[in-house]
Amino acid sequence: MSHSILVVDDAESILFAIRVFFQAKGFAVDCARELEEAEALLANRTYDAVIVDLRLTGFQGTEGLEIISYVREISSKTRVILITSFGSPEIEQEARRRGVDAFLHKPVALPDLAMLVSSLLVGSQDDAGTLQVAGN
Amino acid sequence: MEDESLLAHLLAPGSLRPVFQPIVEVNASLPTIHGWEGLIRGPAGTNVEGADVLFDYVRRKHAEAPMDRRCVETILDAAAKSCVKETRVAVNVHASTLGRDSDFVNWMIGIASALRLDFRHVTVEVVEHAPACNSPLFHTALEKVRNAGAAVALDDVGLGQSNFRMILDVKPDIFKIDRHIASGCTADPHRQAVLESIVGLAGRFGGRVVAEGIETIDELRTIRELGVALVQGFLFSPPRKTTELDPIASVAAWRSLLEASRPTVSRSTPPAEFSVRLNERPGSRQHSRHLSVLDGANRPTIDES
Numbered sequence: 001m002s003h004s005i006l007v008v009d010d011a012e013s014i015l016f017a018i019r020v021f022f023q024a025k026g027f028a029v030d031c032a033r034e035l036e037e038a039e040a041l042l043a044n045r046t047y048d049a050v051i052v053d054l055r056l057t058g059f060q061g062t063e064g065l066e067i068i069s070y071v072r073e074i075s076s077k078t079r080v081i082l083i084t085s086f087g088s089p090e091i092e093q094e095a096r097r098r099g100v101d102a103f104l105h106k107p108v109a110l111p112d113l114a115m116l117v118s119s120l121l122v123g124s125q126d127d128a129g130t131l132q133v134a135g136n
Numbered sequence: 137m138e139d140e141s142l143l144a145h146l147l148a149p150g151s152l153r154p155v156f157q158p159i160v161e162v163n164a165s166l167p168t169i170h171g172w173e174g175l176i177r178g179p180a181g182t183n184v185e186g187a188d189v190l191f192d193y194v195r196r197k198h199a200e201a202p203m204d205r206r207c208v209e210t211i212l213d214a215a216a217k218s219c220v221k222e223t224r225v226a227v228n229v230h231a232s233t234l235g236r237d238s239d240f241v242n243w244m245i246g247i248a249s250a251l252r253l254d255f256r257h258v259t260v261e262v263v264e265h266a267p268a269c270n271s272p273l274f275h276t277a278l279e280k281v282r283n284a285g286a287a288v289a290l291d292d293v294g295l296g297q298s299n300f301r302m303i304l305d306v307k308p309d310i311f312k313i314d315r316h317i318a319s320g321c322t323a324d325p326h327r328q329a330v331l332e333s334i335v336g337l338a339g340r341f342g343g344r345v346v347a348e349g350i351e352t353i354d355e356l357r358t359i360r361e362l363g364v365a366l367v368q369g370f371l372f373s374p375p376r377k378t379t380e381l382d383p384i385a386s387v388a389a390w391r392s393l394l395e396a397s398r399p400t401v402s403r404s405t406p407p408a409e410f411s412v413r414l415n416e417r418p419g420s421r422q423h424s425r426h427l428s429v430l431d432g433a434n435r436p437t438i439d440e441s
Contacts, residue, residue, distance in 0.1 A: 030183060036196035037142060037183060044188045 003121055004028040004046070008038045008067060009053040009083075018051065021110045022117075035063040039070050047078055049117050054084035054091065065094055072099040079120040083108055143197050146178065146190075147206050153177040154214040155375035158383070159226070159346055160390060162356065162397075163365035167390040169383055170366055171224025171259060174211030175375045195265055200230040201237045209247055212258075216251035218378035224257045226289060231264035231302070235274035245284050256285030262306055263291040278306065289346070293334060303337070311338040315349020315369070321362075322354040328362060335363045357397040 005027050007018045015031040022029050030045070032038035034056055042050070050071055054064035064082050071080050082095050085106040092103050101120055104113070145151055156172040178184035184193055194203045208227050215225040233240055248255040260281050281288055289310035290302060294317055303311075313334055321327040331347070338345045347359045350369030359367065372390055 032183060034142065036193055039196055040189045040192035041183055043192050044186075 002026050002028050003048040003117075004030070005049045005051060005117065006030045006032060006038065006041060006047045007051045008032045008035075008056065008064070009051075010034070010056045011053070014053070017110065018113070022114065025114060027117075035066060038067055042067075042070060042074060046075065048121055049079040049081065051081045051083065051113070051117070054082060054086060062091070065091075065098055068095060068098040068100050079117070081113075081116065081120070142182075142184070142193070143199055146184065146194070147199075147202055151179055152206060152210045153180070153377075154211045155377055156214075156218075156220055156225075156381060157368055157375040158373050158386065159224075159366055159368045160372050161365060162360055162367050162394060165394065167387055167394050169223050169387060171226055171257075172215070172220045172381075173226040173228075173261070173368065173375075174207075174215060174220075175228075176207045176210065201233045201240070204229050204233040204237075205240070205243065208244055212244075212247055212251055212253055214378050216253045219381055219383055220378065221253055221257070222383070224259055224287075225253075226259040226261050228261045228263050228291060231262050231274060231306075232266060234262070234277035235271040238273055238277075241277050241280040241284070245280075258286040259289050259310065260286055261289040261291045261310075261312065262302075262308075264302065265296060274305070294330065303341070307341060307343075308338075309343050310346055310366075311341075311343055312346045312348055312368075313364075318347040318355065318359060318369075319349045319351065320355075322352070322358045328358065331359060331362050331364065353393065353396050356393065357399060360397060361399040361401055 003026075005022060007015055007022075007029060008031075009015050009018075010033050012033075015033070019029045019031055030041055030047070032041055038050075038052070041047075050067065052064045052067045055061040056063040064084065068080050068082060071078050079101045080099065081102040081104060082100050083104045083106060084091065087103070087105045095103050102116055104116070153176070155175050155177060157175060158172055159170045161168040161170045176187060176190070178186070178190040184190040191203075194200060208229065211225065211227050215221050227244075229240070244258075244260075245255050248258060262278075278288055287309040288306060289312055290306045290308035291312045292314040293303070293308075293311045295314045311334055313331065317327060317330055317334075321331060335345050344366055345364045346366040346368055347364045348368045350356050350359065350367050350371050352371060355369075356367060356371060371393065373386060
C-alpha cells in the first residue's frame with residue numbers, strides 16, 4: 001500500500017511541484033491551501049506524513065505551527081516536516097516543542113525532500129521515538 | 137488558489153451538489169417512503185467533495201450560517217424539480233445558524249414558497265457539533281418552523297452535542313439515531329439497549345425514531361423488533377441524484393426486504409401517539425402523503441391519501 005502525504009502550502013506552484021514529484025514516486029498526495037482545509041482533512045483521514053509551509057497567510061502567519069500541534073493532537077505516528085523561507089532559531093525551537101519531525105529552510109530540492117520523507121517513514125516503522133533529523 | 141477562495145467557491149451558486157436518500161416506513165407489511173433527506177456533496181475532484189471534510193472545513197471557517205443557506209436553497213430547489221416534492225424533504229441546519237441568524241427561518245419559508253414547495257412537507261434536521269446553542273433566538277426559530285407546519289428532527293441523537301440537553305431544547309418530532317449506534321445492533325445487546333431507550337424516550341416526547349445506517353436484513357429485523365418504524369440506509373438506497381430516483385420501482389423492490397426482515401419478537405411498543413399529534417396540528421398535512429404499493433396485482437401505485 002502506498003504512503004499518503006498531505007502537503008500544505010498557499011503557493012499553487014509549490015503544491016503542483018510536490019504533488020507531481022511524489023505521485024511519480026508512488027505516494028498518494030493530498031494538497032491543502034489553508035489552515036482550516038488542512039485540519040478538516042487531517043480530522044477525517046490518516047496521513048503518513050505532512051509537509052507544511054510555515055506561512056499560509058501573508059507575511060506574519062505561523063499557521064504551520066498550528067498544523068504541527070493539530071497533527072500531534074490526533075496522531076503520534078504521522079511525520080511532520082515544516083518548510084519555511086523565514087526560519088529563525090525561535091521558530092525552529094517552537095516547532096520542535098510542538099513535535100515537528102524535521103525543519104527545512106527553502107529552497108529545498110525535491111529529491112532531498114523525498115529522501116527525508118522516506119527516511120522518516122522507514123524510521124517510523126522501525127522506531128518512531130529515535131528520529132533525530134530536525135534541523136537539516 | 138488564493139486564500140479564502142475555497143469558501144467563496146463553495147458559496148457560489150451551482151457549486152454544491154444535492155443528493156437524496158429515502159427515509160422508509162417499515163412498520164407495515166408494505167414499505168412506504170416517509171420522505172427524503174437532502175444531502176450535500178462538494179465540488180467533484182476537490183478535498184471537500186465528501187460531506188465529512190466539507191462540513192468540517194465549513195465549521196472551522198465559522199461559516200455554518202451562509203453554508204446552511206446555500207445548502208437549503210440547493211436542496212429545496214432540487215426537491216421542487218423532482219419526485220422528492222411528492223413526499224417530505226429533510227434539510228440539515230446547524231443549531232448555531234438557527235440561534236444566530238434571526239432571519240433564517242423566514243428566508244427558508246420564502247425560498248420554499250418561491251419554489252412552490254409546501255413548507256409543511258419540510259423537516260428541519262437540527263445538527264450541531266459545537267456546544268449547545270441555547271439562545272432565545274434558537275427557540276424562537278424552532279417555534280417559527282413549527283408554526284409554519286414543518287417538522288423538527290434532531291440529528292445524531294446520542295452523539296456529541298445531540299445530548300439530553302439538546303433533546304430538551306429541541307423537543308424533536310423525529311429522533312434520528314446515528315449509524316454508529318444502529319450499525320451492528322443485531323449481535324450487540326448494549327446497542328439494542330440504547331436503541332430501545334431512545335425509542336422509549338421518543339415515545340414520551342410524542343416523537344418518532346429514524347434509524348440511520350441500516351445496511352443488512354438482520355439489522356433491519358432487529359430495529360423493527362425494537363419498535364423503530366423509520367429507516368434510512370444503504371440497504372434501501374444510497375444517496376442519489378434526483379435524476380436517478382425512481383420511487384415507484386424502489387418501493388416495489390423493498391417489499392422483499394420487509395418480508396425478509398419480519399420481526400420474530402416484539403420487544404417494544406412503537407409510539408402510537410406521534411401520527412395523531414402531527415396530523416392534528418392545525419393546517420398540517422405532514423405525513424399524509426406517501427408512496428405506497430397498493431395495487432392488487434402487485435404493481436406499485438402512488439397513494440396520496
